[in-house]
Ligand code: ADP
């Protein structure tokens with residue numbers, strides 16, 4: 219589903235250059251929940267932002283299916299980005315819009331007919347368990363509910379991949395578990411491929427099939443979670 223080949227990302231130039239990623243190779247299969255764990259500054263955000271080209275890689279390839287994202291022009295890139303949903307640590311919701319409108323937003327961007335928007339938003343509200351909260355604004359919701367809106371918005375356009383950028387790091391342990399359960403549910407129900415970055419071992423151990431450990435811009439270990447973290 220996702221193939222990353224010799225990915226390098228350097229910020230800045232000359233004496234101020236920082237190499238955030240130096241030669242990342244990864245293979246993420248369809249339907250997998252793939253975790254990337256590492257300390258602050260290890261390169262996690264850069265890596266996940268390169269996957270949907272929010273950051274332009276310096277060199278290397280990022281294939282989603284058979285499409286190399288690094289070779290696309292602006293219009294093609296916009297098309298391909300619809301295959302990738304993303305959720306964030308601080309949710310990134312529109313505070314002046316209702317829950318309903320936040321979820322409808324990506325659909326309206328691609329000029330989806332009104333009846334179809336309505337059908338899809340309601341389907342998403344059901345999926346994340348927020349049907350009764352459609353008319354509220356983000357400020358009226360708990361952290362867990364805000365992230366549920368984030369998930370509903372990310373999935374509204376039927377992406378193949380969901381990228382999660384420290385999606386539970388702003389939540390208390392109990393809410394974290396409810397969001398992780400929801401992600402697992404969605405993965406099983408829709409066969410969605412999920413890539414998540416975190417600095418928390420607990421997140422990896424509770425839902426990931428595979429894990430890569432990143433340190434100083436390099437993958438230092440990779441494999442099924444049981445092999446990497448539960449060795450005797
Ligand atoms: P993590 O998400 O694991 O905390 P990041 O990907 O944010 O790591 O950062 C990796 C490295 O790249 C760090 O050394 C960081 O300072 C640097 N970096 C990240 N973003 C930028 C940027 N926009 N400009 C310059 N350096 C950056």
Ligand code: ADP
Pocket residue numbers: 345346347348360361362363366392393396397
């Ligand atoms: P909080 O942030 O207040 O702890 P949760 O994330 O636990 O909220 O739940 C948010 C909303 O989703 C609540 O309205 C709750 O009733 C509902 N909910 C929680 N878990 C599920 C689930 N597994 N399926 C459907 N709805 C759920």
